[in-house]
Amino acid sequence: MTKKTGIFSAICAGVCLAALGSGGGLAAEKIVISNWDGYMPGDLLENFTKETGVAAELAVHATNEEIMGKITASGGKGFDIIFVSSPFAEALTKLGLAAELDHAKLPNLKNLYPDAARLGYDEGNTHSVPYAWGTTGLCYRSDLVSGTPDSWNDMLKPKPELAGKITMLGTDRWLLGAGLKALGYSINSTDEAQITAARDLLIEAKKSLLAYDDTTFYAKLVSGEAALVHAWDGWCNYGIAENDKIRFVIPKEGSDLWVDTMVVLAASENQDAAHKFIDYVLRADTGKWVAENILYKVPNKAAMDGLDPSLLQTYPNMAMTPASLLALEAMRDIGGAQKAYTRAVTEITAAQ
Amino acid sequence: MAKARKQHAALRLHAGLVYVFLYAPIAVLVVLSFNRSGLPTAWTGFSTKWYAALADNAAILNSVGNTLIVAGVSTMLATVLGTLLALGLEQGRRSSVLDAVVFAPMIIPDIVLAIALLSFYTLLNMTLGLHSIILSHVVFNIAFVCAVVRTRLRDFDHAVIDASIDLGASQVTTFRRITLPLIFPGVLSGALLAFTLSIDEFIIAFFTAGAGPASTTFPMQVYAMIRFGVTPEVNAVATLVIGVSFTLVLLSQRLGRGAPLRPRALGR
Amino acid sequence: MNLSLRRLVLLGPGLTWLAVFLVVPCALVFTYSFFERGVYGGIDYVFGLGNYARAIDALYLKIFLQSLKIALTATVLALVIGYPAAYFIAGAPANRQKALLLLAILPFWSNYLIRTYAWMVLLNREGLINRGLAAAGVIDTPLPLLYNDFAIVVGLLYAYLPFMILTLYASIARLGPELREASADLGAGWAQTFVRVTVPLTVPGIAAGCVFVFVLSIGNFITPDLLGGGRRIMVGNLIYDQFLSARDWPFGASLAFILIGIMMMLLFAQAWLVNRTAPGAARG
Numbered sequence: 001m002t003k004k005t006g007i008f009s010a011i012c013a014g015v016c017l018a019a020l021g022s023g024g025g026l027a028a029e030k031i032v033i034s035n036w037d038g039y040m041p042g043d044l045l046e047n048f049t050k051e052t053g054v055a056a057e058l059a060v061h062a063t064n065e066e067i068m069g070k071i072t073a074s075g076g077k078g079f080d081i082i083f084v085s086s087p088f089a090e091a092l093t094k095l096g097l098a099a100e101l102d103h104a105k106l107p108n109l110k111n112l113y114p115d116a117a118r119l120g121y122d123e124g125n126t127h128s129v130p131y132a133w134g135t136t137g138l139c140y141r142s143d144l145v146s147g148t149p150d151s152w153n154d155m156l157k158p159k160p161e162l163a164g165k166i167t168m169l170g171t172d173r174w175l176l177g178a179g180l181k182a183l184g185y186s187i188n189s190t191d192e193a194q195i196t197a198a199r200d201l202l203i204e205a206k207k208s209l210l211a212y213d214d215t216t217f218y219a220k221l222v223s224g225e226a227a228l229v230h231a232w233d234g235w236c237n238y239g240i241a242e243n244d245k246i247r248f249v250i251p252k253e254g255s256d257l258w259v260d261t262m263v264v265l266a267a268s269e270n271q272d273a274a275h276k277f278i279d280y281v282l283r284a285d286t287g288k289w290v291a292e293n294i295l296y297k298v299p300n301k302a303a304m305d306g307l308d309p310s311l312l313q314t315y316p317n318m319a320m321t322p323a324s325l326l327a328l329e330a331m332r333d334i335g336g337a338q339k340a341y342t343r344a345v346t347e348i349t350a351a352q
Numbered sequence: 353m354a355k356a357r358k359q360h361a362a363l364r365l366h367a368g369l370v371y372v373f374l375y376a377p378i379a380v381l382v383v384l385s386f387n388r389s390g391l392p393t394a395w396t397g398f399s400t401k402w403y404a405a406l407a408d409n410a411a412i413l414n415s416v417g418n419t420l421i422v423a424g425v426s427t428m429l430a431t432v433l434g435t436l437l438a439l440g441l442e443q444g445r446r447s448s449v450l451d452a453v454v455f456a457p458m459i460i461p462d463i464v465l466a467i468a469l470l471s472f473y474t475l476l477n478m479t480l481g482l483h484s485i486i487l488s489h490v491v492f493n494i495a496f497v498c499a500v501v502r503t504r505l506r507d508f509d510h511a512v513i514d515a516s517i518d519l520g521a522s523q524v525t526t527f528r529r530i531t532l533p534l535i536f537p538g539v540l541s542g543a544l545l546a547f548t549l550s551i552d553e554f555i556i557a558f559f560t561a562g563a564g565p566a567s568t569t570f571p572m573q574v575y576a577m578i579r580f581g582v583t584p585e586v587n588a589v590a591t592l593v594i595g596v597s598f599t600l601v602l603l604s605q606r607l608g609r610g611a612p613l614r615p616r617a618l619g620r
Numbered sequence: 621m622n623l624s625l626r627r628l629v630l631l632g633p634g635l636t637w638l639a640v641f642l643v644v645p646c647a648l649v650f651t652y653s654f655f656e657r658g659v660y661g662g663i664d665y666v667f668g669l670g671n672y673a674r675a676i677d678a679l680y681l682k683i684f685l686q687s688l689k690i691a692l693t694a695t696v697l698a699l700v701i702g703y704p705a706a707y708f709i710a711g712a713p714a715n716r717q718k719a720l721l722l723l724a725i726l727p728f729w730s731n732y733l734i735r736t737y738a739w740m741v742l743l744n745r746e747g748l749i750n751r752g753l754a755a756a757g758v759i760d761t762p763l764p765l766l767y768n769d770f771a772i773v774v775g776l777l778y779a780y781l782p783f784m785i786l787t788l789y790a791s792i793a794r795l796g797p798e799l800r801e802a803s804a805d806l807g808a809g810w811a812q813t814f815v816r817v818t819v820p821l822t823v824p825g826i827a828a829g830c831v832f833v834f835v836l837s838i839g840n841f842i843t844p845d846l847l848g849g850g851r852r853i854m855v856g857n858l859i860y861d862q863f864l865s866a867r868d869w870p871f872g873a874s875l876a877f878i879l880i881g882i883m884m885m886l887l888f889a890q891a892w893l894v895n896r897t898a899p900g901a902a903r904g
Contacts, residue, residue: 032563032564034563036576036579036580037411037573037576037577037579037580038577038579038580038581039579039580057563057564057565057566058411058564058565059561059563059564059565059567059568060411060568060572060573060576061558061576062558062572062575062576062578062579063578063579063864065864065865065867066555066558066864068661068864068867069467069559069863069864069867070470070558070559072661072662072867073467073470073471073474073559074470074473074474074480075474077474077480077563078479078480078562078563078564079563091660091661091867094659094660095658095660095661095662167849170845170850171865172861172865206851209849209851210767210849211766211767211849211850211851212849212850212851213849213850215578215579215582216737216740219391219394222391222394223391223394223746224746225744225745225746238581242389242391294580333660335659335660336657336659338661338865338866338867338868339657339866339868339871341866342861342862342865342866342868343679343866345861345865346679346683346853346858346861347679349850349851349852349853349857350679350682350683350686350852350853352852363704363707363708363711364708366704366705366708367704367705367708367709370701370702370705370724370781370785371723371724373778373781374724374727374778374781374782375727376742377727377735377738377739377742377778378727378730378735378738380738380741380742380748381730381734381735381737381738384734384737384738384741432633433633433634433637434634436629436630436631436633436634437630437631437633437634437635439630440627440629440630440631440634441631443626443627443630446895448888448891450631450635451887451891452884452887452888453635453638453642453643454634454638455831455884455887456638456642456646456880456884457638457642458831458832458835458836459835459839459879459880459883459884459887460642460646460876460880461839461855461856461859461860461876461879462839462856463859463860463863463864463872464646464649464859464863464872464873464876465642465645465646467649467863467869468645468646468648468649469641469645471645471648471649472641472644472645472648475648487641488641490637490641491637491638491641491642494634494637494638496832498634499787499828499831499832500786500787500790500828501790502824502828503787503790503791503824503825503827503828504790504791504794506824523626534794537717537789537790537793537794538790540718540721541721541786541787541789541790542790544721544722544725544786545725545783545786545787545832548725548728548729548782551728551729552728552729552731552732554732570731571731571732571733574731574733574734575733578733582733582734582737586731586733586734587734589731590730590731590734591730593729593730594726594727594729594730597722597726597729598723598726601719601722601723601726602719604719605715605716605719
């Protein structure tokens with residue numbers, strides 16, 4: 001490099017650094033993300049900041065319902081991006097709390113499966129971007145359960161030897177979902193008669209239950225306290241990791257497709273930076289981390305294609321194709337029928 | 353005299369059993385902090401890996417610090433306000449309305465208070481942060497401190513106060529040297545209750561916290577782990593907190609021989 | 621300082637805080653109870669008493685009565701178990717009392733969730749308690765100690781016993797040993813002294829302790845969920861579900877304020893009882 005070029009480069013560098021460092025420039029941008037703890041790679045935020053210069057902070061939430069309540073009460077002030085499941089993303093959109101996404105700023109959307117842009121709760125991903133997806137089914141100990149369960153009724157009307165060794169998910173959509181599917185109805189049903197029928201089936205089923213458990217059911221399977229549990233596919237994998245006799249099956253009557261999504265809040269003052277973050281998360285390596293560490297499937301084709309085949313062998317549900325996932329019903333917000341669902345669940349849990 | 357001694361032994365046994373009951377789950381969670389597997393309910397072998405992981409877990413450590421700040425400050429504020437309130441309520445005419453208002457924070461369900469406060473703060477366009485959690489925690493803490501201090505004030509012998517004033521002491525001096533020492537066990541109990549409530553409170557903290565790790569408290573952090581597993585790192589934190597507090601209590605006993613709670617000077 | 625100024629200084633700060641941070645926010649939520657839930661959550665500002673009509677329902681009454689029963693059980697147990705413990709601490713050497721109090725409350729500076737998990741380890745079918753009893757030959761088949769009302773009561777008792785103990789202590793500690801001695805000198809046995817002297821003088825502490833345990837128990841929603849296995853829904857869960865799962869704030873608010881109304885009445889009744897049974901104060 002000649003002396004002139006060298007000086008020229010130095011001046012350019014200096015100008016660039018000055019521009020970056022000046023207040024109000026790129027480096028001053030900061031976004032706040034709310035997510036479940038441990039749902040993203042530990043160094044993701046750090047690497048994101050290094051690459052884009054945007055600072056990022058993580059707030060944590062425990063359940064969809066709680067962060068939804070907080071955003072509704074505060075209008076989303078203070079947050080830029082939240083991770084919520086699909087029915088809540090839909091509700092946020094309908095309530096006007098979710099920002100419309102500018103796809104021009106999200107080139108990595110191309111990493112997603114084409115099918116992931118055709119999900120019922122948000123066709124075309126106008127207000128949310130899918131992050132992970134999966135389904136719900138039966139997770140059981142093949143050494144404690146005779147035969148191979150293949151129907152919701154194996155859990156709802158179980159064989160006598162399984163009584164007292166079954167747990168079900170307690171969250172309203174999934175609890176009722178099992179009943180609705182067993183009866184051949186949609187998991188997004190708003191029909192009062194169908195909801196009532198599902199409720200009655202579930203009240204009967206309560207008699208053979210050990211407990212409703214959303215958080216420690218896989219531990220119960222591992223210890224043998226339970227033999228058959230209602231489980232999300234990713235969680236069943238945690239059980240499989242501890243005990244290889246555990247299997248997962250999607251009942252023949254069908255199941256739901258749940259999707260965890262990223263939503264930019266309309267109240268966010270850093271929409272640009274928020275888009276940068278989402279684009280960064282859509283990279284293949286992030287999706288791959290989720291799959292390898294949380295044992296969840298991601299709708300990120302680039303990521304899934306790069307997975308180690310042995311992972312797919314140990315955890316068969318990871319190998320589900322997007323087509324088979326899409327054959328399931330995407331979980332949607334049910335509007336006013338939510339009241340009926342909550343009432344049905346109240347009646348179920350109050351029944352003795 | 354023999355009768356008193358026998359009662360004493362039964363009483364000692366009962367108290368001992370109560371402490372065993374209080375510490376049984378603690379023993380379990382301490383043991384599980386050395387569990388090799390991450391499962392909260394099954395033991396698979398000894399390991400100190402969670403303590404090592406804890407040292408690297410900035411999020412948890414930061415949240416513990418935040419919780420101590422929130423609990424400490426809200427307890428101090430609530431103790432002062434609650435004690436003054438108790439004194440004010442016990443003197444003069446009894447008002448059932450005021451009595452009710454002071455108990456109200458206790459009977460309002462947490463979720464209602466959480467949403468009410470957040471909606472209120474949003475209406476005021478207030479920026480949220482650790483301070484908004486503190487403001488919110490003081491609300492229910494005041495009620496507990498006030499209620500406990502009032503039990504101490506019932507049947508309070510006002511003759512002592514009047515005597516002190518007649519003898520020329522100012523209101524403040526009377527308060528400091530007569531009233532306060534007499535109600536001190538109540539104030540201490542109330543403060544301990546308030547601190548304990550605040551340290552473990554989740555839902556109000558979650559709703560009224562600002563966005564970001566600067567306002568994340570320990571319960572918020574722990575509950576957020578629920579989806580992907582509450583690892584024994586949390587047990588490790590709990591073990592350390594209890595261990596340190598236990599040591600401090602024992603040390604203070606050894607060193608100070610403890611200060612008596614009842615003022616000897618008054619010969620009561 | 622005259623009487624009214626002094627009262628202002630004492631009552632002012634606390635009441636102002638409560639007025640601003642309690643009364644106003646709750647009044648806000650109270651007004652929600654007269655509106656309707658919007659289709660996607662949120663609030664439709666259509667005035668009506670529909671929520672209150674919906675709330676008067678056999679289902680919610682049943683849940684409330686069940687919660688009442690469980691909370692009362694926990695309260696009575698806390699009183700019976702906590703009183704002797706508090707008595708013991710109050711009778712301990714003066715320089716040990718602070719330490720004993722602190723030791724009673726220390727366990728609760730860990731985290732509620734992991735303490736609950738620890739109880740699950742103790743109470744489940746293959747848990748430590750069942751295994752211990754089986755090893756000692758006391759039982760043949762494991763006892764159902766978890767995912768039922770028994771577990772909920774144990775969980776609530778455990779969580780709030782220290783509150784009872786600390787509150788009772790504050791009341792018992794003001795009784796000097798001279799009272800017990802005087803009573804004994806006058807010929808009364810231990811039981812008589814206890815029933816006719818000690819207990820009446822500590823009624824304020826008993827009342828406050830019971831209120832704490834009862835109120836905290838009835839609003840608790842985590843214990844019924846985890847230790848009760850979600851099989852028993854209590855009032856706390858009910859209201860939580862309405863606000864967060866149903867996202868029906870108006871209805872949740874109506875349920876909450878009906879509950880608050882009932883609790884207020886119970887508190888008034890309790891205060892009235894206390895004022896009747898506690899010996900009159902010696903006011904100079």
